[in-house]
Amino acid sequence: xxxxxxxxxxxxxxxxxxxxxxxxxxxxxxxxxxxxxxxxxxxxxxxxxxxxxxxxxxxxxxxxxxxxxxxxxxxxxxxxxxxxxxxxxxxxxxxxxxxxxxxxxxxxxxxxxxxxxxxxxxxxxxxxxxxxxxxxxxxxxxxxxxxxxxxxxxxxxxxxxxxxxxxxxxxxxxxxxxxxxxxxxxxxxxxxxxxxxxxxxxxxxxxxxxxxxxxxxxxxxxxxxxxxxxxxxxxxxxxxxxxxxxxxxxxxxxxxxxxxxxxxxxxxxxxxxxxxxxxxxxxxxxxxxxxxxxxxxxxxxxxxxxxxxxxxxxxxxxxxxxxxxx
Amino acid sequence: xxxxxxxxxxxxxxxxxxxxxxxxxxxxxxxxxxxxxxxxxxxxxxxxxxxxxxxxxxxxxxxxxxxxxxxxxxxxxxxxxxxxxxxxxxxxxxxxxxxxxxxxxxxxxxxxxxxxxxxxxxxxxxxxxxxxxxxxxxxxxxxxxxxxxxxxxxxxxxxxxxxxxxxxxxxxxxxxxxxxxxxxxxxxxxxxxxxxxxxxxxxxxxxxxxxxxxxxxxxxxxxxxxxxxxxxxxxxxxxxxxxxxxxxxxxxxxxxxxxxxxxxxxxxxxxxxxxxxxxxxxxxxxxxxxxxxxxxxxxxx
Numbered sequence: 001x002x003x004x005x006x007x008x009x010x011x012x013x014x015x016x017x018x019x020x021x022x023x024x025x026x027x028x029x030x031x032x033x034x035x036x037x038x039x040x041x042x043x044x045x046x047x048x049x050x051x052x053x054x055x056x057x058x059x060x061x062x063x064x065x066x067x068x069x070x071x072x073x074x075x076x077x078x079x080x081x082x083x084x085x086x087x088x089x090x091x092x093x094x095x096x097x098x099x100x101x102x103x104x105x106x107x108x109x110x111x112x113x114x115x116x117x118x119x120x121x122x123x124x125x126x127x128x129x130x131x132x133x134x135x136x137x138x139x140x141x142x143x144x145x146x147x148x149x150x151x152x153x154x155x156x157x158x159x160x161x162x163x164x165x166x167x168x169x170x171x172x173x174x175x176x177x178x179x180x181x182x183x184x185x186x187x188x189x190x191x192x193x194x195x196x197x198x199x200x201x202x203x204x205x206x207x208x209x210x211x212x213x214x215x216x217x218x219x220x221x222x223x224x225x226x227x228x229x230x231x232x233x234x235x236x237x238x239x240x241x242x243x244x245x246x247x248x249x250x251x252x253x254x255x256x257x258x259x260x261x262x263x264x265x266x267x268x269x270x271x272x273x274x275x276x277x278x279x280x281x282x283x284x285x286x287x288x289x290x291x292x293x294x295x296x297x298x299x300x301x302x303x304x305x306x307x308x309x310x311x312x313x314x315x316x317x318x319x320x321x322x323x324x325x326x
Numbered sequence: 327x328x329x330x331x332x333x334x335x336x337x338x339x340x341x342x343x344x345x346x347x348x349x350x351x352x353x354x355x356x357x358x359x360x361x362x363x364x365x366x367x368x369x370x371x372x373x374x375x376x377x378x379x380x381x382x383x384x385x386x387x388x389x390x391x392x393x394x395x396x397x398x399x400x401x402x403x404x405x406x407x408x409x410x411x412x413x414x415x416x417x418x419x420x421x422x423x424x425x426x427x428x429x430x431x432x433x434x435x436x437x438x439x440x441x442x443x444x445x446x447x448x449x450x451x452x453x454x455x456x457x458x459x460x461x462x463x464x465x466x467x468x469x470x471x472x473x474x475x476x477x478x479x480x481x482x483x484x485x486x487x488x489x490x491x492x493x494x495x496x497x498x499x500x501x502x503x504x505x506x507x508x509x510x511x512x513x514x515x516x517x518x519x520x521x522x523x524x525x526x527x528x529x530x531x532x533x534x535x536x537x538x539x540x541x542x543x544x545x546x547x548x549x550x551x552x553x554x555x556x557x558x559x560x561x562x563x564x565x566x567x568x569x570x571x572x573x574x575x576x577x578x579x580x581x582x583x584x585x586x587x588x589x590x591x592x593x594x595x596x597x598x599x600x601x602x603x604x605x606x607x608x609x610x611x612x613x614x615x616x617x618x619x620x621x622x623x624x625x626x627x
Contacts, residue, residue, distance in 0.1 A: 018465075018466065018469045021466045021469070022466065022469050022470055025466065025467075025470070026470075026478060029478055029479070029482050030482070032482055032483070033482055148607075148610065148614075149607055152554065152603065152606040152607045152610045153599075153602070153603035153606060153607065154558050154561055154562060154565070154578075154599060154602050154603060154606075155562070156562070156565050156581055156599060157581075157596070157599035157600065157602065157603045160581070160585070160588055160595060160596055160599060161596060163588055164588050164591065164593060164596065168588060168589060168590075168591045169591060175588075175589060259471065262471055262474070263471050263472075263473045263474065266473060266474075266477075266566070267562055267565070267566070270565075270566055271585075281474075281477055282477070282566045282567070282568065284481065285477050285478075285480055285481040285485075285568055286485075286567060286568060288481050288484070289481075290481060290482070293477065293478055293481040294478070296474075297470070297474050297475070297477065297478045300470075300471060300474045301469065301470045301471070301474065304469070304470065304471050304474075305469055308469075
């Protein structure tokens with residue numbers, strides 16, 4: 001079989017295995033719950049009967065393996081179980097499903113992340129390339145110092161500075177990103193601008209530094225030297241010789257940073273009160289609403305693993321050594 | 327017995343032999359004087375933070391949780407940075423925050439290095455199935471973003487400083503494990519380790535006396551970087567209200583508690599956030615210099 005197909009299939013298999021292992025870990029967390037957990041959730045006044053009923057309702061009377069397969073089976077059909085938040089009203093009333101909590105917020109988070117990625121990926125690749133080509137110039141040094149500082153400071157610092165300057169002192173943008181499902185597209189963009197810009201600053205700094213390092217590394221290899229010595233035009237050196245080998249490192253850089261974006265989104269959503277999954281997860285951790293936390297964690301981990309897998313695959317299918325085997 | 331070896335380009339500079347041995351302070355001063363400007367700046371900032379953290383009770387004008395005025399008082403002579411949402415002096419909280427926030431981060435990083443370093447050394451020296459088992463476990467743990475994993479664990483075990491330190495230390499130790507194992511792997515194949523094995527030295531001896539001294543420089547640089555990472559993670563969790571809990575003064579929580587002031591154009595919440603930022607930038611500058619010095623490589627990436 002074609003070596004590319006086998007390698008890609010191997011990676012996909014490994015990715016699926018990792019996803020399964022991660023789902024087991026996230027599920028197994030609930031086994032580590034301390035014994036008094038039910039009373040902590042239900043409050044001090046809970047009677048032993050209520051506690052027992054609660055434990056039955058979340059299935060603690062069944063063996064863990066059975067529960068895992070029930071859970072993962074539900075997840076595959078988009079059913080993440082029921083939230084604990086309404087479990088206090090046992091016996092009567094409907095418990096909210098996790099899916100109904102996550103659904104509308106997932107699209108908000110994807111919108112913010114997509115918006116950020118759409119601008120920051122091309123921008124940082126271009127900046128990284130320029131810094132690598134004009135290495136040690138004033139442009140390179142300035143960019144280097146600014147990005148080193150940006151990646152060292154906490155995300156909420158960047159976010160609050162932007163809010164203070166761009167929303168309070170000079171009211172250009174909205175300081176709070178409160179969107180609802182029926183917000184029209186352009187207003188949504190305007191309201192999401194500040195969280196997106198603060199995420200962009202951090203992501204661009206990371207991505208640009210990594211791109212620069214990858215390109216410099218590449219330009220130092222002997223075959224680039226050879227191409228230059230042959231007397232090829234600089235554009236031809238870059239486009240025909242460097243670029244085919246650059247896709248793998250660039251793919252890795254992009255995937256790593258989009259994965260980093262996942263974590264940044266949590267903080268940015270809280271700062272700007274943006275109704276996304278990150279904020280939901282933080283609220284659920286505070287309320288110890290385990291099913292919601294598990295579902296959010298699974299979604300974040302899935303995105304993270306898929307992005308890394310994608311980077312691997314981009315690296316494989318663009319690798320000239322695999323494309324033209326000897 | 328243990329000789330210094332060259333691992334991954336790490337080389338020991340021959341020390342200039344002085345006729346009269348200078349005191350430790352003179353040596354430190356010479357090292358300092360030779361640093362680039364950014365590293366000197368970093369060192370001064372770090373020392374200042376340590377000074378504030380150690381002498382917090384003497385430097386702070388009030389007690390840590392003492393309520394001294396009305397809520398959100400503006401900056402004045404009595405309260406240089408105003409008061410917080412409960413009427414506590416913000417300067418006092420900032421000074422005590424240095425002690426709590428940095429102390430907890432250092433403790434966590436130390437614990438992460440103890441766990442990750444020991445397991446990494448163990449995996450490389452013992453090898454075989456133990457190495458395989460530990461490495462695959464670490465692979466899976468690293469497949470979940472750290473902050474997300476920490477959030478899940480905190481929801482299970484509840485938020486307390488003890489849980490926080492333990493959770494972050496265990497999660498971060500996977501990163502230390504990777505580095506310790508990778509660098510130690512280059513050392514365990516050396517002849518002197520073989521000799522020690524043949525001499526019948528114990529596992530602990532080989533790990534701590536033969537291998538550890540040779541992987542110390544990269545681990546030291548990593549300590550600085552991991553400290554920054556842990557410090558930022560704990561601050562982020564505290565900012566989210568899930569890390570260090572009140573009434574302990576902590577910079578991340580202080581940003582959260584005073585965040586409403588931003589909407590009125592008051593930059594006070596930026597002070598604790600800036601305190602976090604300044605320290606991480608300073609540590610990064612020093613680590614940058616240290617890496618440059620011990621590896622002789624240009625600082626790419």
